Amino acid sequence: MRAFSAQSLRWVSPCRPSWSRVSALAPIKARPFRGVASPALSRPHIRPFSASTPARSTFDSESTIYALSTASGRAAIAVVRVSGPACVQIYNALCPNTRLPRPRMAAVRTLYDPTRDPSANSVLDAGALVLYFPGPKTVTGEDVLELQVHGGPAIVRSVLTALARLNQPAHSVRYAEPGEFTRRAFINNRLDLTQIEALGDTLAADTEQQRRLAVRGASDALSKRYEEWRQQLLFARGEMEALIDFSEDQHFDESPDELTFSVSSQVKKLQAQIRFHIQNASKGELLRSGIKVALLGAPNAGKSSLLNQVVGKEAAIVSTEEGTTRDIVDVGVDLSGWYCKLGDMAGIRSELGGPAGQGPFIIGAVEQEGIRRAKARALDSDVVIVVLSLEKRPDDPSLYQLSVEPEVASAVHDCTQAGKCVVVAVNKCDLLPQEDRSGQVARQLTAAVGIHFPDVPERRIFFISCSEAQKGISMDHSDPGQLQTFLRGLVTTFEEITSPLGGDDGEAGTYDASYWEDSLGVTHRQSANLERCLRHLDDFLDEAQPQRSSVDPTHGMEVDIVTAAEHLRFAADALAKITGKGESGDVEDVLGVIFEKFCVGK
Template identity: 70%
Template sequence: MRVHHLRNLHRVVAPPLSWRRLPLQVSGNGLYGPGLPKPPFSPPNRLFSASSALNTFLDSETTIFALSTAPGRAAIAVVRVSGPACAQIYRALCPKAPLPRPRVAAVRTLYDPTAEPSSRSVLDAGALVLNFPGPKTVTGEDVLELHLHGGPAIVKSVLTAISCVDQPDSLVRYAEPGEFTRRAFLNDRLDLPQIEALGDTLSADTEQQRRLAVRGSSDTLSNRYEQWRQKLLYARGELEALIDFAEDQHFDESSDDLVLSVASQIQALRVQIQLHIQNASKGELLRHGIKVALLGAPNAGKSSLLNRIVGKEAAIVSTEEGTTRDIVDVGVDLSGWYCKLGDMAGIRSESGDGTGPSSIVIGAVEKEGIRRAKARALESDVVIAVVSLEEGSACEPYRLSVEPEVVEAVNDCVQAGKCIVVAINKCDRLPSSERDDQLSPQLIDAASSLFPAVSPGRIFGISCREAQEGLVSELERDPGQIQAFLRGLISTFEEIASPCGIGGDDNGQYDLSYWEDSLGVTHRQSSNLQRCVEHLDNFLSQASKPQTPLTPGHDLEHRSIEMEVDIVTAAEHLRFAADSLATITGRGESGDVEDVLGVVFEKFCVGK
């Protein structure tokens, strides 16, 4: 009884997964869900409050409509209608013309359905109408699209006319935010990863964000999650069969061997899921932007470099030290990579007693700025250490001017795992004989001695003064070597955002696209994948427990019961892991008794 109680515990405490509890959080704007405010009209009994929205979502007989393009004055406005009353709405608006052929555009004149068709009741004399019969539509239902002239008065009149169409068998109302997308999900036209990718598509600003959204718009990730869920379901079925039929069926392998075999399969799956979680963190860099911090001493050229990168005077540049006190964040698109550049206070330390001419006294405001600069650098993905080239002595014509506080801050960033890039500013002070596209070996060695963790390929020489003044020779087209520095910075972005795990796993070799698709994993998906890994770890720890040896007073029957309890607990961890994968897609249920029994009978009871 104890074993059976544990095995069926989930059927009492864990109700089946339901879409009603899924945190969709889908944007209503764009192609599938308009998400607009209430229309500028209020026909009686047509608009529903948010409290009744959930009930109306479940009503398959309800027809919804909304403006699918952005509100305001435009050349074209698209009104979308979805539901069983699309044909009736068309006949009410176009009583003089037949319904267009499916998926063939037709020009129609739209009339006010509350008046007789005449020249005085025309709403739009040149609307383009498309008819999409279900179920192969964006929502899985009949869809009617009206491409109108985009004047606000025309759009308002057509929306009002649709709301006034009286259908006794089908309620016609304005769509709630995200309802088109929700209907597409309920009718198996979209899954949750595709819906999240849709939101990324609508909000993409850079080329890398667009590529990331396109990767997630297909069903590749959903199919992969479903394959993993099926593997967990199959493994759980093997354990369930061992529990139910161990005494009645003949197994080719012992129970211990079977558990170890399942554990090896789960371990391989865990490695693969963990790699996808790591790639998901890199995908977040593309989705939300790469945080870049400019770290250096006062007057090293941080603000000047920021202005040259963004192409405008975003930060104040002055010869006075300590000009920048707070953090100046600027977003910029660098060859398709969205970056958040942060110019911060210069880092320096106090010296002297404050009375001499060479003494440095740091006030409370500057100290707070330095503290924030160090904290911002530790939060960044890439840290640009800006050092300046200063004139030296006769033996050493030039030298690198670096504050010890800057070196210490960079070392802290290295220990935190941040990517470091060194920019040597004021290279215009070098003699003309030593000016070249590449830094001299002496300068690279000097920079490497200061920052030993930085490879020579990430050390660049620049001149913000030449870049600002446009000083360029006849053979040089990159004043100040700013473009060369940006190319090196972009290559750094490509390196830190490149997918890991390339090279395959125990199932064979995978091409690059297999791991690039995992960059599209969202934070919600990554959280559920991490939860899945935790349950797999619990399973592996449970499955690797040594068997309790026989002791006086413990017979074989008692030992068998204790072994089955361990297996049941391990099977429950697999169920929880599969539940986490089912939550990602919104499809499937690892606790389905029919599915588990199907695996059991297919593997162990064929022909019985």
């Protein structure tokens, strides 16, 4: 093997905390109800929250928890879920003198008040469906008892009251905290933090795209990817630290320069993947939180009419009087599975007069504030719909022209410079004869739009008529006012701005489309930790690849191996915080933020 070559290495003592390997929760022996025999309960391996000594939490696994898992109110069926070591004893108390159902097999049982002798007067529900799931292969990793009772409010209230009466000092039975069932699943290694966040998205999904994003995130694809990256960094760190521990008495197949270069190459490939995941996280956030759409245009161009036609109701006041809309009107709408927030805003104009030759006029303070807010809302949006109106020429009514307010053109230019996606909708096309709407006049109007807005591609220019859409007038009676054509083009624009990046970049490796589609599920918390990891990897490369001008050719590169290895450890720690895995994954500070978003019965 190759001998270790001489190299200028600065040896320093690493400043590392002494992590205590204490499990956050120790296995707890079940405490049976008095006078009731219980089977031996096996406890799975419990995930530690942190490498440090844990603080006492209200989420203790000694107690058995219960909650109503279905929505409150009157319904056909209500599901009460119980999880913890006393599930068998609770069943025996509610269903005395009946055999425990076979695991994962439903059985019809009569539920009795546990504080009274079984009789017709102590029946809580005469036809409950009971299921028993023994741990650890359950949703929480513990024994789970599920009571499917009739959904009348009185029956549900009586069952919950009966469960509360089973609480005793020797065995705690209490109502669950919000998200505690999911938290116990995390503690018992049934779910990791990325899957839990996806579960929260599943519960909050309203549109088809939100559902697809949540279902993708519910798999363990991202979790395995983060863990694979973390293992790569740990292995790279081990190679670097081998130079520290065995540099004097061992021989290596690679010289320190070659080893450092090899690790740096791996880190660069990992950086490329992380960057794409961070960029795709912002695209996924558009699907999760909604796409902000701004309606920008001059007064009386038809912005409010277009908003009302899209949302299907009178969301904004429509009037022939200019300046009717003064403040922003935001409306959330589901467009073919895409959740977007449409914002109708004040018309933008200047005091110098419009394009039709109107004389100067004075804009009041209220309208000026509305214009300022409109421009700010457009710059804060993801998609800007520029609504232009088609007008007859004053000198020749047989000819038509686009009404483009200079202030509108300036605002659109600012949006394109800010990287916003711009769509143009030319309204009032009902003024054109039917034969001119798809012929030479339409091509001339498209060219005119291109002159005013050169950054807008032709595929994002649409001709509509809100008046015909409202009246249901159409040449072929299938698309009044060409509104459906406009909406299909808008959805295509949504698909373009939310398509994941990374498929064609060789630096990040060759992966199929599904690999990058999974990265759309990266949440804000995950993205923040990925950015932290990326900064530590940059610090590693700065340390492992010093400037050539500072390198002494007689001694090789001067690399602080200890500091470089520490940067790799910090980067691995950032990945560990995403999933909650690894000894350095101190996730106690983020658990409350994640679980508080869940309802009580989840």
